[in-house]
Amino acid sequence: MSAxxxxxxxxxxxxxxxxxxxxxxxxxxxxAPAAIGDVIGGRLLAPFARDPAGVFxxxxxxxxxxxxxARTLLAGRISLAVGIAGALLAGALGxxxxxxxxxxRGAIDRLLMALTDALLAVPRLVLLLLCVALWxxxxxxxxxxxxxxxxxxTARLTRAEVIAARGRPYVDAARALGAHSNxxxxxxxxxxxxxxxxxxxxxGVGSAIMLEAGLSFLGLGVQPPAASWGNMIAAGRDVxxxxxxxxxxxxxxxxxxxxxxxxIGDALRDRLAGRRSVSP
Amino acid sequence: MLLLWLVVTVVFxxxxxxxxxxxxxxxxxxxxxTEIANARTRLGLDAPIAVQYARWTRGVLRGDLGTSIASxxxxxxxxxxxxxxxxxxxxxxxxxxxxxxxxxGAVQARRVGSRTDLAITMGATAVAAAPAFWLALxxxxxxxxxxxxxxxxxxxxxPAFGLHAPAGAPSGATWLVDLLRxxxxxxxxxxxxxxxxISRYTRSALLDVxxxxxxxxxxxxxxxxxxxxxxxxxxxxPGLMVLFALALPGTIAGSVFVESVFAWPGMGRAMTVAxxxxxxxxxxxxxxxxxAAVIASNLVADLAQPLVDPRxxxxxx
Numbered sequence: 309m310s311a312x313x314x315x316x317x318x319x320x321x322x323x324x325x326x327x328x329x330x331x332x333x334x335x336x337x338x339x340a341p342a343a344i345g346d347v348i349g350g351r352l353l354a355p356f357a358r359d360p361a362g363v364f365x366x367x368x369x370x371x372x373x374x375x376x377x378a379r380t381l382l383a384g385r386i387s388l389a390v391g392i393a394g395a396l397l398a399g400a401l402g403x404x405x406x407x408x409x410x411x412x413r414g415a416i417d418r419l420l421m422a423l424t425d426a427l428l429a430v431p432r433l434v435l436l437l438l439c440v441a442l443w444x445x446x447x448x449x450x451x452x453x454x455x456x457x458x459x460x461x462t463a464r465l466t467r468a469e470v471i472a473a474r475g476r477p478y479v480d481a482a483r484a485l486g487a488h489s490n491x492x493x494x495x496x497x498x499x500x501x502x503x504x505x506x507x508x509x510x511x512g513v514g515s516a517i518m519l520e521a522g523l524s525f526l527g528l529g530v531q532p533p534a535a536s537w538g539n540m541i542a543a544g545r546d547v548x549x550x551x552x553x554x555x556x557x558x559x560x561x562x563x564x565x566x567x568x569x570x571x572i573g574d575a576l577r578d579r580l581a582g583r584r585s586v587s588p
Numbered sequence: 589m590l591l592l593w594l595v596v597t598v599v600f601x602x603x604x605x606x607x608x609x610x611x612x613x614x615x616x617x618x619x620x621x622t623e624i625a626n627a628r629t630r631l632g633l634d635a636p637i638a639v640q641y642a643r644w645t646r647g648v649l650r651g652d653l654g655t656s657i658a659s660x661x662x663x664x665x666x667x668x669x670x671x672x673x674x675x676x677x678x679x680x681x682x683x684x685x686x687x688x689x690x691x692x693g694a695v696q697a698r699r700v701g702s703r704t705d706l707a708i709t710m711g712a713t714a715v716a717a718a719p720a721f722w723l724a725l726x727x728x729x730x731x732x733x734x735x736x737x738x739x740x741x742x743x744x745x746x747p748a749f750g751l752h753a754p755a756g757a758p759s760g761a762t763w764l765v766d767l768l769r770x771x772x773x774x775x776x777x778x779x780x781x782x783x784x785x786i787s788r789y790t791r792s793a794l795l796d797v798x799x800x801x802x803x804x805x806x807x808x809x810x811x812x813x814x815x816x817x818x819x820x821x822x823x824x825x826p827g828l829m830v831l832f833a834l835a836l837p838g839t840i841a842g843s844v845f846v847e848s849v850f851a852w853p854g855m856g857r858a859m860t861v862a863x864x865x866x867x868x869x870x871x872x873x874x875x876x877x878x879x880a881a882v883i884a885s886n887l888v889a890d891l892a893q894p895l896v897d898p899r900x901x902x903x904x905x
Contacts, residue, residue, distance in 0.1 A: 441863040441866075541719070548728065552726075
């Protein structure tokens, strides 16, 4: 097995393990992880410490004495859900826009592509900041805004694929058999044009998780008391010297998940490119 | 130019479709209905939407971005104060990212498949996956506070906040040294992330080129070592030029966080401060300036393409 395939396998295992751990978080956290107990005695405990009640904290505690492992897992549910939902919605929107533009062409195509180009000219983070400035920051806003600012690349890729597929013989064959235009697009063209969009969506998960963390870090994303990796890092900001683990643990979670998402995305892309070069 | 107009239009539509009445942000909470109506007229918000759109577009094209709600100053001068800081941060780190990233990518392509290659790939992927603000916090913890605690010599204890030491404004060489010392951590964080991404691209771009007949021919002519490397880089250069335009949005995003953590008074900080203070005109203005920067850099990359790529030069003739 090559190094690339091995790292892809490891990355997939790590992501699955983290996803299972976050989903099962309530099962491991014997006590309510968000509950605040003995604040004075239990706050900012170092990793591997026991609090006055004798509870062991693998990653230590934050400034309110909450267990960091439990909170990182709980935050992971929100961060992963936001990242995946944002990327999937963006991918779906981009595929829809790209397919419509590439299939219909004409005025609709020009209009949609002009919009795509205009939005692509604004750096995505700036676009995100603009949107959260105009709407109330909340979990739902973050997901919607991630979708609204992440679809343009996918739209372009899908449009190019659909335009390339239009000229293929099987499209003429479907037409000749009397298939309706929409049916041809859905059943014949899109399934063949979906590859690049899927890769872009997989790649998008990592960047969506990073952007959510960034927005939450600036106080514009997921709002406390709900935990996300971004606002946990922000919470450790003032104690970064005396208790670095408060920021370190959620930050490592972001790095590991984003890194795995990149590796998996790269592998998907390589596999797609390989399939391409084999079948002429 | 057409693209910029599209951006201006999209920003206008977004701003107008947002919930909340902008007038209520300006007047005091106890304002009467007439005061609110007066403010609305003063701001021109009672005009039909088409008229407002025409005014906004014309203003932007003339460089008039409105007035900041928080400070009462024109948005243009607020952003003009912040722009040089961001240009310095972004420009220098983009340059360093390319220099370091291409060098790393070249080393990897040279020893493709080796342990060094694998280790650098993993390292670069990890750094590229790290949030800029998190790296920035780590850098402060280690190089500012950690260095002081461990009793490092004063030269290695790097300042973490602002562009200059708060005490006085020394001139000449001291000023420059002070600025450079304040620049090390922000530039370092931004460059590390940029170089990590660029080394990944460079590695695969060079590997694509190495298989080409032109490179085989060069090898056959007996070129080796540095001269062969220059040859390969020359062929890969057009691809890397495109990367320059692609790298800019990432640098901008990174600089927003880096400015926020290191308290640098740049565009990114101006924008985040404006968002937290609901100072919408500044937010809209900053968005347009960022878009203009991206459009301009795309244009430059397009124009420079024939200069570095003879194939494009021939094709456009």
